[in-house]
Amino acid sequence: MRLTSLDEMSETLGLRLGQGLAEARAIHPSVEVVDENPAADRSLLEAIADWCDRYTPLVAIDGEKGLLLDITGCAHLFGGEELLLNDVMLRLFQMGFDARGAISGWPGLSWAVCRFGHGGVVADRERETIAAPLPVAALRLEQDLVGALRKLGLKRIGDILPLPRAPLARRFGAQVLLRLDQMMGRVEEPISPRRPVPVLSCERRLLEPIRAEEDILHLAGQVALLLLPSLEARGAGGRVFELVLFRVDGKVFRIEAGASQPLREPQRIAALFSERLKAVHDDLDAGFGFEILRLNVLRHEDFRSTQTDFEGQGQQAASLGDFVDRVSARLGCHVLQGVALRQSHVPERASVFLPALDMPAASKRDDLHLGFQIRDRPVRLFRYPERVEAVAEVPDGPPFRFRWRRILHEVLRAEGPERISPEWWLDEEDPGERDYFRLEVMTGQRLWLYRKGHYHQDTAPGWYVQGVFA
Template sequence: MGLVAGMALADARARCPGLATLPHDPEADRRELGGLVAAMAHVTPMAAADPPDGIVLDITGCAHLLGGERELAGRAAELARYSLRHAFAGNAAAARALVRHGNGSEDIHALPVAALELEAAALIALRRAGLTRIGDLARRPMAGLAARFGEEAVVRLREILGETRAPIAPHVIPAPVRAEARFAEPIARTDDVLDVIEDLLGRLERDMAARAIGGRRFVATLCRSDGARRRLAVETGQPVRDPPTVMRLMRERIETLADPLDPGFGFDAITLAVPRAEPLAARQIALDRSEAAGESVAALIDRLGVRLGMERVRRIVPRDRHLPEKAQALVPAAGGKDNPSSRRTPGPLEVFTHALAERSRRTTAGVRRDDGGDILPRPLYLLDPPQPVSVVAGVPDGPPQRFRWRGQLHEVRLAEGPERIAAEWWRRRGGHLPGEAGPTRDYYRIEDSAGRRYWLFRSGLFEERPDPRWYLHGLFP
């Protein structure tokens, strides 16, 4: 239909009105290519990605296993499930040039000079000199080419001709981190099991230190002699490989098991695996051990998380929402301050966090804003959901005069407000239509006769609903 790469979207749509388009996502392309490279393990152990859209396979000694080179190419195309071009050559650079610039033949000398993939200026210079084929260049002395068209031209040419080595970096599947212990006689005591796990951890620590990784999840599988398997899994917020730290978590895990570790006739094998690992470089211990503080807090959070459950050890993070009770969330504290959940959320959150820090800095620094609108008081405690209270208000639109909460009557001494917070109409279907947005809240900061300060709001304006209700939403110090 005349569609080519690099065409403007409007032109492409004009030629082909039913064209489905997607935004360009290089990251997804990269991941897909990585998946394809991994799939090529069926063909050869030496596969490397050639970004953005190529794969180089070293098929030395592999072709006969699949019945020949042609069959091997067919198998690779089957695995990739894409329409693709392929070429065979004696080295990776030549194969690449053939596939990207060739016209089906395997003659390297017939390739255009564009196969050198030089800069536009050098290519034009080559063409002006009447050199259009690789073969034209190969016949000439290299020194003269380097002088006129740059060293790059010669390096590429030599690579394609196979005169210099251009090795590929094959994708290597990392070996799983695991260790196993088998026993001639089954063991039954929990202490013995823990000793074995500690021993295995010591082995894994050396393995992980050599690879500069640390485990985020450790799974011990206890194989009972009657075939039953018991799994003990612990997770950590930070990558670790230090055996005592993991042992402490394992002990916590065994203590908090709902049903105790039943050895039956004993365990005859124990395996320890690290299914989730992250980079962890070797760390230098400071002379005064000052950096140990942050780590030990992370370890404490992990320990409490294993004992009580990860979802019960939490931190407060701000969220980009408008209503006060939704403007923050409690997320599991494991994973440190750069929690994955807070890292995923983009821009506005950081802006908000910054605003929060800015606000606190300003209030503590005592700098007064003349517009007064920027620093709005927020309570120390929020009641979620807001508690309904019965209220006597003087004027319909004014602050309450007294209110009853938990059966106790509070006389209002001082009041300030309203601070009007609109409902999140942009999140509601049809919220932009008049009357569909949901109730607007008018917040009042109130001090009662006992000197306690509350945050009350009236849900709905008088125009919006006939009898708006009042709620208590927060407690001020």
């Protein structure tokens, strides 16, 4: 067992990273050891990354202990880079984290300055003077490469910088030069954000934190009003919205809500979240209140603005969309479903259920042209065909009687068979042909039974009931 991280106190005692636990205990018997928990560390880092969303939407997790923030175009909102860094550091310090930060033009340089230098803001022109005294380990190289460089006396970045590039590459590979170029800004290094960057985003920072649901909704409506001009400029309406709530103590809640049609009106967006908030009610712990409220548009679509006619047709479509949105927001998008037809003879494949949210409510689709006439289908189809014990005429007659759900039914009349062959282009193995019969039993019910397979000398096919007729 080895030490993987140290706190301030143990550092002053002279313990080192990677030191054996037994050795550390031998030096300082009173040292307190806690097992490493990578999952918890990771979730803490994720939570901090979430919290960092307040500065920029482009937050990336860098290794096990670092975060990279792309603050391009964001610094002026906080009064400049210096103030932004101070703000981050101060808030993290107040939350009890020992953090170091640096701002520079390139991720590589920031990484190095923050871990091996003094941090702070590095101006572009002084990058060489700042980088030169840093150890070669600041180049983000593998451990043995660093060892090899050190063995040759190349201990600092300043030692490598003036060397000719070709021999360096021949001896140590392209990695060293790539990292060096990334640090010096000769090669662009992208930051890949951990969350999809919203298309549009608006937020409100509050001096006085809010807790009540009504306040949140009211504010969401106001923020949605701020989104309106941008949506109008794009000629778009949002389909998926995300409400991000930053709690005072650093926890971040994200609430997503989808709409059945592109939305723009602030009231309707707020109404979307009013159902969502009711659904997540218990999970949303307001604590001491929320200080930042942000509304993101994750997905948008073209907004067709239609003039309402005097009959109110447009309003009607809107109210149906509203109904679908509210139900889907509150109970989940799979609660409300529409039906679509598919080209298939197999009954259970011929109709599929789709979330109503994804079905265009206003558009009237024509009946699917199946290319064949389908008649005499049951009014209710069971979710799964149910096995029955049947006595039937061999080889291909309808059953005389059958036992379904423990009750014996006498067949009065039967129509059939209607043969439906399996779809060999879809099925992995041959499920067997089905012969469907419409039956009327003694008590009056009309049922849809089928025989799967055929009677052979030794095997008997299975009988199933799949639906009820009117």
